[in-house]
Amino acid sequence: MALLTEYNMARSSSCTITTDWKSFMSIYMGIDASTQGVKAVLIDAKAGDIIFTESINFGSDLPEYKSPNGFIEGNEPLVKHANPLMWIDGLELLMERLQKKGAPLSRVLALSGSGQQHGSVYLKSSFPDVLRKLSPEKKIAGQISGTLSRKTSPIWMDSSTGRECDEIKSAIGKRLQNDTGSPATERFTGPQIRKFWKNEKERYDETAAIHLVSSFLASLLCGENSPVDFGDGAGMNLLNLKTLKWDSEIVEATAPGLLRKLPPPVASCVRAGNLSPYFSKYGFKAGIPVTVWSGDNPNSLIGTGAAEAGIAVVSLGTSDTFFAAMPEAAVDPDGYGHVFGNPAGGFMSLICFKNGSLARENVRAEYGLEWKDVEDILKNKSIPGNGGNMMLPYFTSEITPLVLKPGPRFKGKEIEKSHPEAGVKIRAVMEGQALSMRLHSQWIGGGFSALRVTGGASRSNEFCRILANVFQARIEKISSADSAALGAAMRAANAEGGYSWKKLSAAFSVAVERINPDCSAKDIYDRMLSDFTAFEK
Ligand code: XUL
Secondary structure: OOOOOHHHHHOOOOEOOOOOHHHOOOEEEEEEEOOOEEEEEEEEOOOOEEEEEEEEEHHHHOHHHOOOOOOOOOOOOOOOEEOHHHHHHHHHHHHHHHHHOOOOHHHEEEEEEEEOOOOEEEEOOOHHHHHHOOOOOOOHHHHHHHHEOOOOEEOOOOOOOHHHHHHHHHHHOOHHHHHHOOOOOOOOHHHHHHHHHHHOHHHHHHOOEEEEHHHHHHHHHHOOOOOEEHHHHHHHOOEEOOOOEEOHHHHHHHOOOOHHHOOOEEOOOOEEEEOOHHHHHHOOOOOOEEEOOEEHHHHHHHHOOOOOOOEEEEEEOOOEEEEEEEOOOOOOOOOOOEEEEOOOOOEEEEEEEOOOHHHHHHHHHHOOOOHHHHHHHHHHOOOOOHHHOEEEOOOOOEOOOOEOOOOOEEEOOOOOOOOOOHHHHHHHHHHHHHHHHHHHOHHHOOOOOEEEEEOHHHHOHHHHHHHHHHHOOEEEEEOOOOHHHHHHHHHHHHHHHOOOHHHHHHHHOOEEEEEOOOHHHHHHHHHHHHHHHHHHO
16 A cells, blocks of 8 residues: 655655736746755745745656665765765756746746755855856756865754764853854754764865856856855854854864955845856756755745734654744753844754654654554544653654654653554654644743644644644644745845835735634643653653
């Protein structure tokens, strides 16, 4: 029996609307370069419509890179790298498809993008020159491959830099978290760069520029080195959030000589450059503005319409993330949460839970269930609070909270049995995830009136109901599944078209479905939260 996975549930089909593009006046494009593939969303900012979407998947569309899940499969479980040439081929394939399907690329007024956060690309001094002289006769990947000083890029899934984190921590102390918004974190770019410097000094010395995925792809579009925006730059353990400049002491302690290899940090509304003539072959007008790219989470904050404090976003994917706008940068005393720049100004919090769909899929597969069965079980065959049965749902190592020895832990009469009823175990995973989100988001302060949910599991009304009851907040589902690409298009429309955030979110980030909390569940989950907190400790 083929199981319907969360990924399949979330997969957005491309939309090709045949129409008279002349009536669309104000077209902006957003590109999302995520772990699994590249997506584009074209919006008409004036009409408030999404007019075209398209996507490619690295695994199925570029099998030659042998990265079915977006990274190179290797023997070292903590190491996760990707080939940056795959990202470039993915971007070009996407543009080719858009052109073939008749997307109005010649009418795009400005574009921006989103990149998976923390990943880094290492380039020699020849990079800008090669970029300037790109020949439209050939693909970009082949032309720039010789300018890479490191053939592969560590991505956010890499957690092999524990030692480097300890070294940076002992060199800088508590100031690291207070000033960069995050403690030394394995997947963050600074510790990753330090590992490269320690292990491959020669190639580090050959490196003239280190880009994030976001600024690297923006550089290709502009034909010159792009700056890094505050949103994504804050995910490096190098940006001082008080000065919004690279922190020279931290940068130098991370890797000697690093400061001159980093692109300048800028606000997320800054123009990175103008579209390189190379892209005219896909039908774009050369010279249109390219707004600096940002990370996928900062872009999603915009795309989900949560740029103002009071609404949190729960993105339920491979990993789950919980994020919300913050006017002032506060730090998580437990050291799990992060602070990034909010593209609309101020800051945003982000908490990443690695056991997202993995844990949910694990129990679903254990009982051989389809998602509709899971819905039925949660609705009709289990009860809020789960009769005291509880699970710490860490099937793989976890970053929030830090769990290095994976394996779920159980508490409760029924669940401690080797094979409890499906309902008990499924509810225990979902309630465990929701309680962990509530527990680890307390440092953000201020209650949330609503949680906006996106990603595969957001289709599960019953999981949404658990979230509503655990947080005692309204759950809102939004219409677009592509919140990062949409957020990037909205940023281009804001920066270059002068469209206000208010107008853009009212048009594009509308709640299409709401689930209200059941106030009779408040006491159950308040009590359960304190049990869960003790259990986790
Ligand atoms: C955030 C994080 C992930 C990636 C996924 O810190 O590591 O959400 O951005 O692309």
